[in-house]
Amino acid sequence: MEFPVSLGKLFTMKLVYRILILIVALTVLSVWTFRMKASSIFRGGSATNMIEEFEAYGLSETQMYVVGTFKILAAILLLLGLRFPKLVVVGASTMGVFMIGAISMHISIGDGIIPTLPSSWMLFCCITILLLHKRLHINMGNG
Numbered sequence: 001m002e003f004p005v006s007l008g009k010l011f012t013m014k015l016v017y018r019i020l021i022l023i024v025a026l027t028v029l030s031v032w033t034f035r036m037k038a039s040s041i042f043r044g045g046s047a048t049n050m051i052e053e054f055e056a057y058g059l060s061e062t063q064m065y066v067v068g069t070f071k072i073l074a075a076i077l078l079l080l081g082l083r084f085p086k087l088v089v090v091g092a093s094t095m096g097v098f099m100i101g102a103i104s105m106h107i108s109i110g111d112g113i114i115p116t117l118p119s120s121w122m123l124f125c126c127i128t129i130l131l132l133h134k135r136l137h138i139n140m141g142n143g
Helices: 007-031 050-056 061-081 086-108 113-139
Strands: none
Touching: 007 061, 007 086, 007 113, 050 061, 061 086, 086 113
């Protein structure tokens, strides 16, 4: 049984929900657009760009573009979800599945905690978004 929450708590939940959506969406858009060729301590293996990172995982450039396309679409759905809330579930769920894949890829090549941290954090954010979405829409009477 769900109980209504106070207005202050509801405001805080909505704020955290929106901030997490923006963090996930804008981070993914950044990584998969103008930071694709940038070096980062978070890259898998000894990769210095996205193509090398996917090669380290044993994946092709085509697979990289497919993954990137789906992640960008999921990020756009999250942003659109700020206006059309039903899109948040699809965007956060899709992104969460890709983050599970990213974590497993990092583990499969023996990456340490630093390269694995961003995808783990993003997965945590996606799960939190989904939980807050459910809670907020129950408390707002939207099922």
